[in-house]
Amino acid sequence: MIRRKLNSTRVISALRKKRCLSKKEIAYICRLSLPTVDSIIRLFLNKGIVKEAGYETSSGGRRPMLYQFNDKIKYAIGVDFEIPELTVLITDLSGSPVNKSASHLPVEAGADRAIQFVGEQIGNLVKNTQLRNEDVVGIGFGAPAFIRNGEITISGKNLPPWRNVPVKRMLEEMTGVPVSVDNDVNLMTLSESHHMKYQDEVLVYLTLRRGTRGDIRMGGGVLLKGEVFHGAHGNAGTLRHAYMNLSKKVNAEEAIEEAIADRDPQEMVEKLKNHLVIPMINMISLFDPDRAVINAGILGESEPLFIQECEEELKRHLPGVFNWDLRLEPARDREFPCAKGAALSILQALFKNPDVFFEKL
Structure with missing residues (x-):
């Protein structure tokens, strides 16, 4: 057998x-x-x-x-719990998107209501795709949070102070589908590597994401031989205090536009770089990657300048350590990478374990 x-x-x-x-x-x-x-x-x-x-x-x-x-025999679901935005994505077994929805999370109503809202959006999307919950092999859930045993704890400036929210249990009770919970940037890292077909021993991924109070925060993820490195407790690569307030605007997109309008793009990029380059140096020094990918798409046309400035700063700090064999590149997977990575994490687990595969299919 x-x-x-x-x-x-x-x-x-x-x-x-x-x-x-x-x-x-x-x-x-x-x-x-x-x-x-x-x-x-x-x-x-x-x-x-x-x-x-x-x-x-x-x-x-x-x-x-x-x-x-037959990659349409079953499906996977990926959830990007970005705060304040929510993206829910259905993929087939090849990881190709089939359908998605985007909405605004009711963060002010508290953690329980926010997770209940996620369950409702999953149910609506499954129904609109003319599927049943039985057609779904699993739900991957990504959040800007510390993860432990399927619970999320959110701790950071301008983020809701939620502790030990049992996301896995709540969503499994609502949907009847197995749920896997991970840090959002870990899942973005997985999606980038998968869709670009990278074969790196070690890949570091750094991304800028919008906050809830006109701020930008940076997160990090690490892949070892194509699989997310979680560390002993599931939170390896998590960056602390890597954020920057741009203005008093509540909406980060408006804050970025205002910052660019109010000052020279070079000045804004310089300020961002000075706030965030030390966490980058720490990540690269610790993990010694083949490739470092930066996703600063929220900066729009200023992204190439930001990456260039970061590369020059890294060269100044790390020349003797790496002899600069490190490849520093912009992210290329730009369409809802966290949600795609969340679904891919389900598929990776499915095909890795023969018992799980035959149980699900």
Whole structure:
């Protein structure tokens, strides 16, 4: 039974990587006998896990049937609990977005009401996508918070002081679907690496996100060989006191626009860099990454200048340590990366464990 599960997992892995394969190709890639592959494919066809994808081109003789993984058999959900914004995303099993919703969180009503609102938005999106909760393998939830056992604690200037909010338990009770909770920037890091197909041993991701009181805050995430590094308690890479108030505007987007209008962009970027470069230096010094990615998209046209200024500052502080082999790049995955990463975290766990995979599918 165990060997059959492992063989079946190898077949699924091959089909997910190559998209369309014949039985002979599957047998070669997975180092399995043709009768074993034939048995697995017949089982998967009956369950709807794989589907026929037409015939392979051939110069003569009988053309072999091609098979592909059915990535629409189940779905994953990703939640970006950004505060004050909420994004809920449904993806197929390849991680490709299927449907999404965006709304404003009722933060002022308290933690319980905010999480209840998330559950309602998930339910509405599932219904609008014409799915059932049974079609969803899991919900990934990302928040600007410290995570412990599925609970979130939010601690930071201009953020609601919520402690030990049982997000995992609350959403599982509301939806009947397994929930995984993680820091928002960890999930953005995972999405960037996945969609850009990076193969780094160590990747550091730094992002600027809008606060709730006209401020900008910076978060960090770390991937080791493509998987999020959580540390001993789930909070590795979390940056403390990495924020900056731009103005008295409550809305951070308006605050950024006001700051650019009121002063030279170079001056604003210089001020931001001076506030945030030390946490960057600490992250890069601690984790010695192959690549550091910066997402400063909220700065609009000033983003390239900000990244350039940060790179020059890092070179001044770290030349002898790295000989500057480090690649510092702008983020390229810009569309709701936290929500996508949250869904991807569910899929990563699903395909990593054969028992979980066969239980869900």
